[in-house]
Amino acid sequence: MERLDIDLGARSYPILIGPGLLGDAALLSQSIRARDLMLVSNVTVAPLWGPRLRAGLAGLRLAECILPDGEAHKTLATASRVLDALVEARLNRDCAVLALGGGVVGDIAGFAAACYQRGVDFVQLPTTLLAQVDSSVGGKTGVDHPGGKNLIGAFHQPVAVIADTDTLGTLPDRELAAGIAEVIKYGLVGDGDFLSWIESNLDRLLARDPGALVHAIRRSCECKAAIVSRDELEQGERALLNLGHTFGHAIETGAGYGHWLHGEAVAAGMAMAAEMSRRLGWLGAADVARVRELLGRAGLPVDPPRFGRERMLGLMRMDKKVKAGRIRLVLLERLGRAICTADYPDEALEQMLDDLVGGADA
Ligand code: NAD
Numbered sequence: 001m002e003r004l005d006i007d008l009g010a011r012s013y014p015i016l017i018g019p020g021l022l023g024d025a026a027l028l029s030q031s032i033r034a035r036d037l038m039l040v041s042n043v044t045v046a047p048l049w050g051p052r053l054r055a056g057l058a059g060l061r062l063a064e065c066i067l068p069d070g071e072a073h074k075t076l077a078t079a080s081r082v083l084d085a086l087v088e089a090r091l092n093r094d095c096a097v098l099a100l101g102g103g104v105v106g107d108i109a110g111f112a113a114a115c116y117q118r119g120v121d122f123v124q125l126p127t128t129l130l131a132q133v134d135s136s137v138g139g140k141t142g143v144d145h146p147g148g149k150n151l152i153g154a155f156h157q158p159v160a161v162i163a164d165t166d167t168l169g170t171l172p173d174r175e176l177a178a179g180i181a182e183v184i185k186y187g188l189v190g191d192g193d194f195l196s197w198i199e200s201n202l203d204r205l206l207a208r209d210p211g212a213l214v215h216a217i218r219r220s221c222e223c224k225a226a227i228v229s230r231d232e233l234e235q236g237e238r239a240l241l242n243l244g245h246t247f248g249h250a251i252e253t254g255a256g257y258g259h260w261l262h263g264e265a266v267a268a269g270m271a272m273a274a275e276m277s278r279r280l281g282w283l284g285a286a287d288v289a290r291v292r293e294l295l296g297r298a299g300l301p302v303d304p305p306r307f308g309r310e311r312m313l314g315l316m317r318m319d320k321k322v323k324a325g326r327i328r329l330v331l332l333e334r335l336g337r338a339i340c341t342a343d344y345p346d347e348a349l350e351q352m353l354d355d356l357v358g359g360a361d362a
């Protein structure tokens with residue numbers, strides 16, 4: 001088992017990565033302080049991985065709330081169902097909410113845990129690659145609004161992240177690729193050597209080679225842990241982890257939640273960020289081609305839908321990084337070094353959107 005720690009003072013917690021962890025009673029009982037538990041999962045994951053977890057938790061008081069599957073259900077109404085279940089089970093402030101599933105279950109369950117009795121313990125048990133490398137770490141929780149992704153939420157750190165890598169064995173190929181998009185993001189944002197490693201080992205990742213997956217998860221979590229430890233509440237540097245997300249969230253919202261997977265939208269968004277960086281003179285054409293080739297080899301989309309420029313800009317203006325009405329973009333000074341900036345000519349963004357998503361009246 002691999003272990004690393006998120007250093008946040010009193011809110012520090014371990015990230016545990018390896019096979020068989022969901023059934024490891026000793027590890028679970030050390031990591032979960034509470035004895036009254038609410039398991040939150042969904043109709044797809046609970047039948048697959050619930051039995052292993054229940055065996056690992058034998059002897060503890062366990063209530064369950066099983067949600068419908070899909071991004072379209074990442075709503076305030078679904079979070080409310082979790083809150084209702086906590087009340088019905090008469091759980092007190094010393095309970096813990098366990099999130100068994102991908103980023104959707106983790107974001108909803110974490111938000112409910114942040115709200116219930118003003119905050120109860122929360123344990124992330126991520127079962128998708130995307131959740132193991134990104135969404136389970138760092139304490140962002142929340143739900144979508146029809147007007148924008150993740151607009152309703154709270155920072156609420158888990159007390160532990162337990163990533164059982166066996167769970168990736170049942171993940172559909174399209175979901176695996178969506179997780180690889182976020183792995184590629186870490187290389188692009190801050191680690192050129194990791195980017196080269198991904199390029200050399202992509203076929204092993206796609207073939208679910210356990211050693212390659214554990215390395216990718218560990219390195220991704222290290223990159224995220226370092227940034228979150230320095231900037232927990234996204235006052236600055238943490239925004240870099242949003243590479244591809246201003247464009248990507250606009251794609252997810254505009255297409256209707258669930259049509260584009262989050263990782264797919266981030267992939268197309270990262271290709272757009274690379275193109276914008278080229279237009280500002282920071283990347284060369286060969287760099288952009290390298291980004292597009294890697295994403296394409298992973299089976300990810302690199303071109304956005306043809307929403308038209310004005311609709312795309314309207315969606316992008318709901319981004320949480322907007323300040324004083326100005327869209328801030330995460331761009332690439334070079335491959336392996338991102339910056340967040342509002343300092344770009346509007347015409348450059350408009351021209352790029354005209355070219356990639358269609359003109360004003362597309
Ligand atoms: P997801 O939670 O929808 O899971 C993808 C699909 O795989 C679902 O159908 C799910 O039921 C299924 N699944 C999960 N684990 C499985 C397994 N082991 N075997 C078979 N099927 C399995 O999607 P996701 O990609 O994990 O997460 C995307 C969400 O995460 C988005 O809502 C995004 O906004 C959010 N996110 C949050 C953060 C954060 O910091 N909180 C970061 C990145 C993404």
Ligand code: GLY
Pocket residue numbers: 134137138140238241242
């Ligand atoms: N996924 C971006 C973040 O956690 O900050």
